[in-house]
Amino acid sequence: LLLAFGAVRGESPRLGSGPRVGVIDVKGTIGGGADRDETEDILKRIRRFAEDGDLKAVVIRVDSPGGSVGASQEIHDEVKRLAQKKVVVCSMGNLAASGGLYVSVACPKIVANPGTLTGSIGVISQFPNVKDLAEKLGVKVETVKTGKLKDAGNPFRDMTPEDRAYWQGLVENTLGQFVKAVAEGRKLDEAKVRAIADGRVLTGAQAKEAGLVDQLGNFYDAVELAKQEAKLSGEPVLVYPPDERGRFLEQLMGGAAGAVADAVATRVAQGAADARQPGVYFLAR
Template identity: 35%
Template sequence: MDVFERDFYEERRRKWRRSAFWRGFLLAAVLALIIGGLTFSDSLGVPREHVARFEVSGVIGDDPDRDELLAEIAETDTVRALLLRINSPGGSTAGSEALFESIRAIAEKKPVVAVLGEVAASGGYIAAIAADHIVSRGNTLTGSIGVIMEYPDLTGVMDYLNIGLETVRSSELKAEPSPFRPTNPAARALDEALVADGFAWFRDLVGTRRGLSGNALANVATGAVFTGRGALENGLVDEIGGEAAALDWLESRDGGITDLPVRDWTVEHDEPSVTRLLGKIAATGGILGEISRGQGPKLYSLTR
């Protein structure tokens, strides 16, 4: 091989090494961009496909921010399913109704499973039956299918302190009930009708969602609380277990869910957290808490 041929082949080898280097560099850059893009999208709150986890805890009330977040879950294509964790004694009947409807809107588009914690009673159970499948711990307290309205009677204290109250109102039913005067029979009958109507809605909802009727429905719609084991025997839940059992059920519905990450979706409220905490503390006081905040009485689906 003469000098010219040797130089020719040497130059070709140098070009091949340079091209191999750049090919490797470009491949590494592409992989870095892909991995970085996935990480970047996660940091922006736009993750890849996943199972959304949403927690219902504390006293349930009307919460537009919560309902807006649940609507976003329903419309987000990367959310393949919803895992609903419930640890709530209930709350207002209207607030529980709004939560139920928001969860059902998700269930129309993707599977929803509920996992019951320490307590999922009354309004908490209304949230649970919005799911397609309910998993309960054996010692979860659940059920409490009923409605309550209560308010204080301060007339004895007023008599003791010799305090009177003058009221001008358009009718005997206006501003009833009031803690400052005895409830008249007509107002009492109206309150009982409101409770009966709310209870009929709750009972029928349980019957429809859990496939219960007749004595089977009557036996659970007594306001009584059941353990998870008792709830399973009475058809109020589907199985005993925890989050692992819930994920197994989701995977049985959609094999594509297998090995997907579970990501928490949480509600962000504008008001300070201390204010919300005080509001929740007041809410646990039932109607007394509501009167103290000037909101008036409400129907409650709240375990007692």
């Protein structure tokens, strides 16, 4: 009962006596739609670990293609605050690109697999154009607006040169924010970052050569690095936040928890589709 209670509270059962190392997952599309709820959960988990005086080190596990700009920046800033109180190490999984990289560079140390896909420093904004389809269907849309740019990106008309220049200015400004965050986080010259800020994806090995990654290795190498940086001894006990308790409850409840997990996964997939709404994104394509 005590083990079950500990799991519900959010900590892995303390079957070991080693130092506690926190683990926070940043997975899937960041922000937008249903994923907005996940972003808020991540922020709460970071705050919880920041307030835990007995926790000396945290590993941020990133496996994400990126997502909305604002959500990526929110998580990035909260991770930076956490790093002022704890040892923080990023572990890049299969994918830590665009917004995933934006979150990662908030960590003072980054570990990636040689084959991790990262980089993709850039900003994208896409707009559907259904003007011809609407005309074929006999649909006409009347727009009443207060300014000439108020409906820039309207899918029922062609984008004007002025519209395009407006949106280009937005994405260029946002790219500048991205480049600055990477340069500050990795202690690189902005010119060096801009040289690879053309949207290209890098492998973990290439990212290390470019200065985006500190060392190559897997999740447990990142845990070991966090342990060393925090000067901890003994086999670490990994601690997961409350919202990650499903992994232990699934063992207790069997298929029932699995069915719930499937339902949640479906909702997340729908949210990822919602995230493709017009806007600006740190998103690998």
